[in-house]
Amino acid sequence: MPRHWIDELADNLYEKLLKRKKEVYIFNGGLSVSGLQHVGRLRGEIIIPEVLRRILSKKGLKIKQYITLYTQDAWKGKKAQLSAFPNHKEAEKYKGWPLINVPDPHGCHKNWVEHYWEDFGPYLEEFTDGKIEVVTTTDLYRGKLLEFALKTLEIREKVRKTINKYRGRKPYPENWIPFESICGKCGRIDSTEALEIIDHDKVRYRCRNCGYIGVTDLSNGKLNWRIEWVGVWWSLGVDFEPYGKDHATPGGSRDSCVDLAVNVYGIEPPEGIPYEWVAMRTKDKKILDMTSSGFIGFTPREWLEVAHPHIYRFIVLRTPPMKKIIVSLYEIPHYYSQYYKAERIYYGLEKAKNEEEEVLLKRSYELSYPKGEPPKSPPEQVSYTHLAILSQILPRELWRTEGIKRLINTKIIPENPSQYGLQRILETLEKANTWVEKYAPENMKFQLLPEPKPEIVKTIPEKHRIILRKMKELLEQIDEWNDENIKNAMIAATKDLTMNERKMLYENFYKLIIGKTSGPRAAPLLALLGKENSLKYFKYV
Numbered sequence: 017m018p019r020h021w022i023d024e025l026a027d028n029l030y031e032k033l034l035k036r037k038k039e040v041y042i043f044n045g046g047l048s049v050s051g052l053q054h055v056g057r058l059r060g061e062i063i064i065p066e067v068l069r070r071i072l073s074k075k076g077l078k079i080k081q082y083i084t085l086y087t088q089d090a091w092k093g094k095k096a097q098l099s100a101f102p103n104h105k106e107a108e109k110y111k112g113w114p115l116i117n118v119p120d121p122h123g124c125h126k127n128w129v130e131h132y133w134e135d136f137g138p139y140l141e142e143f144t145d146g147k148i149e150v151v152t153t154t155d156l157y158r159g160k161l162l163e164f165a166l167k168t169l170e171i172r173e174k175v176r177k178t179i180n181k182y183r184g185r186k187p188y189p190e191n192w193i194p195f196e197s198i199c200g201k202c203g204r205i206d207s208t209e210a211l212e213i214i215d216h217d218k219v220r221y222r223c224r225n226c227g228y229i230g231v232t233d234l235s236n237g238k239l240n241w242r243i244e245w246v247g248v249w250w251s252l253g254v255d256f257e258p259y260g261k262d263h264a265t266p267g268g269s270r271d272s273c274v275d276l277a278v279n280v281y282g283i284e285p286p287e288g289i290p291y292e293w294v295a296m297r298t299k300d301k302k303i304l305d306m307t308s309s310g311f312i313g314f315t316p317r318e319w320l321e322v323a324h325p326h327i328y329r330f331i332v333l334r335t336p337p338m339k340k341i342i343v344s345l346y347e348i349p350h351y352y353s354q355y356y357k358a359e360r361i362y363y364g365l366e367k368a369k370n371e372e373e374e375v376l377l378k379r380s381y382e383l384s385y386p387k388g389e390p391p392k393s394p395p396e397q398v399s400y401t402h403l404a405i406l407s408q409i410l411p412r413e414l415w416r417t418e419g420i421k422r423l424i425n426t427k428i429i430p431e432n433p434s435q436y437g438l439q440r441i442l443e444t445l446e447k448a449n450t451w452v453e454k455y456a457p458e459n460m461k462f463q464l465l466p467e468p469k470p471e472i473v474k475t476i477p478e479k480h481r482i483i484l485r486k487m488k489e490l491l492e493q494i495d496e497w498n499d500e501n502i503k504n505a506m507i508a509a510t511k512d513l514t515m516n517e518r519k520m521l522y523e524n525f526y527k528l529i530i531g532k533t534s535g536p537r538a539a540p541l542l543a544l545l546g547k548e549n550s551l552k553y554f555k556y557v
C-alpha cells in the first residue's frame with residue numbers, strides 16, 4: 017500500500033525524535049513580517065509542522081509548536097514597502113530600521129509588524145488546531161537569545177572561522193564582533209559596526225550611515241543572521257523546523273547554520289524539510305510567486321472570505337512539499353469540486369484512478385480538518401457554483417429557510433441534511449456570495465428581473481420566441497424539477513439549432529430572466545429559481 021508523503025515524513029521524524037529522548041519536542045517555523053502576510057506562508061512554516069505534530073502526538077509524543085517572527089530584521093525599504101506609506105519620500109527614513117520599530121503606514125496599529133500581522137495571525141486559529149505559540153525575536157533578545165548573544169561574544173573567534181567557510185571571498189576580519197546594534201541616532205540596525213565589547217555585555221559601535229558612536233547592551237540589536245537562526249534553535253530548543261527551498265542548497269544557509277550549531281555551540285540542530293513556494297494566478301492568468309516585502313499574494317483573511325480553511329489545507333497536503341503550489345482566488349469553485357471529489361473517495365462513494373491517488377486524496381482530505389476529524393457519514397455536497405447562484409437568487413435572510421428548501425426540492429440535498437452538511441452549506445453560501453462580488457467572471461453575476469418584461473420580449477425575433485415557447489412547454493411538463501430534467505428539456509427545445517443560433521437564442525433566454533445576454537449555466541439557474549418562478553419569465557413569449 018502506498019503511503020501519503022506526510023505519513024512517510026512523520027515515520028521518519030518519529031524515529032529521529034525518539035533518539036533525542038526528550039520529554040517535550042519543539043517544532044518551530046520562522047517568518048519575517050516584512051510586508052503582506054500571504055497564505056503561502058502557511059504552507060511550510062505552519063500547516064506542515066502542525067499536521068506532523070498532530071500525527072506524532074497520536075503516536076504518543078509530546079510536542080510544542082512555535083512560530084517565530086523575525087521582528088528585529090531590517091526593513092529594507094523596497095519599492096512596494098515604501099508604497100505602503102501615504103508619503104513614500106518620507107518613509108525613506110525608516111530604511112534599515114528593525115521591522116518592529118517601523119511605524120504602521122496606516123496608523124491603526126502600534127507598528128509595521130502588528131499591522132501586517134492582523135490579516136494573518138488571528139486566522140491561524142482557523143487554519144490549524146490553534147495550538148501554536150507566537151514568539152518574536154524582539155522578545156527573545158530580552159531573554160534566552162540575550163543569553164545566547166553573550167555566549168556568542170565569548171566564543172566569537174570560533175564563530176567567525178566557521179562562518180567564513182561559507183563566505184568565499186568576503187570573510188569577516190579578525191576581531192569581528194557579530195552584533196548589529198540599533199543606532200541610537202538614526203535608528204538603523206543594518207548600518208552599525210561593533211567596535212569593541214565593554215564589560216562582556218555591551219558593545220561600542222559606530223554607525224556608517226550617520227557617523228554616530230554609541231554604547232548599548234545586547235538587547236538593543238541583533239546577531240548576524242546565521243548566528244541568530246542558530247540562536248533561535250538554542251533558545252527554544254528546536255527539534256524540527258522546515259525551511260524554504262532557498263535555504264536548502266548544499267553549502268547554503270541551512271548547512272552553514274547546522275555546522276555552527278554542531279561544531280560551535282554543541283547543540284543538535286533541528287530536523288527539517290525543505291519546501292517550495294506558493295505562487296498565485298492572477299485574474300489575467302499570470303503566475304507570480306507570492307512575496308511578503310513585494311506585497312504579492314493574498315492573505316489568510318482574504319482566503320477565508322471566499323473559502324473554507326479545509327480547502328487550503330487540502331491543497332497543501334495533496335501536494336508534495338517540494339512541488340510548487342499555484343492558487344488563485346478566481347478558481348475557488350474548482351478547488352471545491354476537487355475537494356468534494358476527494359471527500360467522495362474518502363467515504364467510498366467514488367473510486368480513485370489508482371491506489372496511489374486514493375491514498376493521497378483520502379489522507380489529504382482526512383487531514384484537511386483544522387480541528388478534529390471528518391464526520392462519521394458523508395456530508396451533503398452542493399457545488400460552489402450552485403451556491404453562488406442561489407446566493408444571488410434569494411436575499412440573505414432567506415438562505416437558511418427558503419434557500420435550503422430549494423436545495424431539498426431540487427434533490428440536490430436530501431430531506432434531512434446532516435448538521436455538519438447544513439452548516440457547511442450555509443457558510444459556503446456566505447463565502448460564494450462574497451466570491452461573486454469580488455472574483456467571479458461577469459457571467460456569474462446577475463440580478464433577477466423582479467417581473468417578466470413585455471418590452472424585452474418584444475426585442476426577441478419571432479423565430480426565437482417559437483423556440484422559447486417550446487422550451488416553456490417542455491419545462492411545464494417536468495415533474496421533478498431538477499438540474500438533469502431541466503437540462504434535458506433545454507436540449508430538446510434547442511436541438512435543431514446550429515451552434516451559432518443556439519448561442520443567440522441563449523442570449524435572449526438570459527435577457528428574459530436577468531436582463532443581460534449572459535449568465536450562469538441555465539439548468540442550475542432555473543432549478544434554483546424553482547418551477548413557478550422560472551416559468552413566470554416565459555409569460556409574454
Ligand SMILES: [Zn+2]
Nearest residue numbers: 120124125131
Ligand atoms: Zn494598522
Ligand SMILES: [Zn+2]
Nearest residue numbers: 199202223226
Ligand atoms: Zn546612525
